[in-house]
Amino acid sequence: MLRRIEALPGPFTFEPERTATIVIDMQRDFLEPGGFGAALGNDVTRLHTAIAPCAALLAASRAAGLLILHTREGHRPDLGDCPPAKLTRSPPGMRIGDPGPMGRILVRGEAGHDIIPELAPLPGEIVLDKPGKGAFWATDLEPILRHRGIEALLVAGVTTEVCVSTTVREANDRGFRCAVIGDACASYFPEFHAAALAMIHAQGGIFGWVATSSAATAALR
Numbered sequence: 001m002l003r004r005i006e007a008l009p010g011p012f013t014f015e016p017e018r019t020a021t022i023v024i025d026m027q028r029d030f031l032e033p034g035g036f037g038a039a040l041g042n043d044v045t046r047l048h049t050a051i052a053p054c055a056a057l058l059a060a061s062r063a064a065g066l067l068i069l070h071t072r073e074g075h076r077p078d079l080g081d082c083p084p085a086k087l088t089r090s091p092p093g094m095r096i097g098d099p100g101p102m103g104r105i106l107v108r109g110e111a112g113h114d115i116i117p118e119l120a121p122l123p124g125e126i127v128l129d130k131p132g133k134g135a136f137w138a139t140d141l142e143p144i145l146r147h148r149g150i151e152a153l154l155v156a157g158v159t160t161e162v163c164v165s166t167t168v169r170e171a172n173d174r175g176f177r178c179a180v181i182g183d184a185c186a187s188y189f190p191e192f193h194a195a196a197l198a199m200i201h202a203q204g205g206i207f208g209w210v211a212t213s214s215a216a217t218a219a220l221r
């Protein structure tokens, strides 16, 4: 049955069996004090507004039988997949791979790389490790979606203007329609969050739609 989410710039329609919910990088390193986000001087509490809306979106998506995916940004322990330009961008001692209070920063298998307990994936849900900002770059995301006949994505997570935006732009170029769930996304910079959402739905939805979690969960009921 075709569902409809009230969104900007207009209604977003989708078939649950051809739609996936993807939650981007809700990781301890970005959200908890002492992680990578905090080491870079960010106020991590700004990301906490997205937790309850993500949980509501996940619960409604699970109940409606959508494919669920979670992503984690991070690197191999040998950092072989981390471009030198990304590695050297942060000051020494706060770089990817450096020891932090939750293990090596943004390294797979470390505690800080994990998804926050409030949004822990359920058994059987897909967890994609990505070395870049976009979830399509150097991951299996595209074949996973194509093999399951997915054509639409409900997108949530952090940060709105970096990994969420990059993923939505990548998805749009590959022909996937994206509804970004605005209050289920967040940024360390509220003005970037607002601008990133506005850019998505401007110009008639130049690369997607923007909706609220209450509109999305109502459509999933």
Ligand code: C5J
Binding pocket: 024, 025, 030, 073, 158, 159, 160, 162, 163, 164
């Ligand atoms: C960042 C992300 N901001 N998940 N990562 O470095 O948006």
